[in-house]
Amino acid sequence: MGYSKERRTYLRKFLRHVRGTIELRDSTHEVYVVNASKGGLCVAGSNLPVGSVVRVHLEVPMERPRISLYCKVVWSMDEQAEEKASGLVFLNTNRILFKEEYFQYSEFIDSVKPSP
Secondary structure: OOOOHHHHHHHOEEOOOOEEEEEEOOEEEEEEEEEEEOOEEEEEOOOOOOOOEEEEEEEOOOOOOEEEEEEEEEEEOOOOOOOOEEEEEEOOHHHHHOHHHHHHHHHHHHHOOOOO
């Protein structure tokens, strides 16, 4: 099965209880996770410039309370939109440089019940 949009939609899990921060250059943005998969996540609370590389710090309910990974912003809501949201995809360097945190994130995603 290819990695189609329908499959990505099926793999997403809603995680509105997960909060975090995003580092973009010298600024920090408070966000919460709308939905997530092993390949990336959608965050709300801030519009981020498309193409930017950001560092995401997530506070997940596990033995390690904070996971920090690098992402690229692939889409962002229009500035005039009521809710500010952005789509992030994980960079491949996470699998090499931050292997343990990426593994913990994957375990966390696996532990969450699928979205209805």
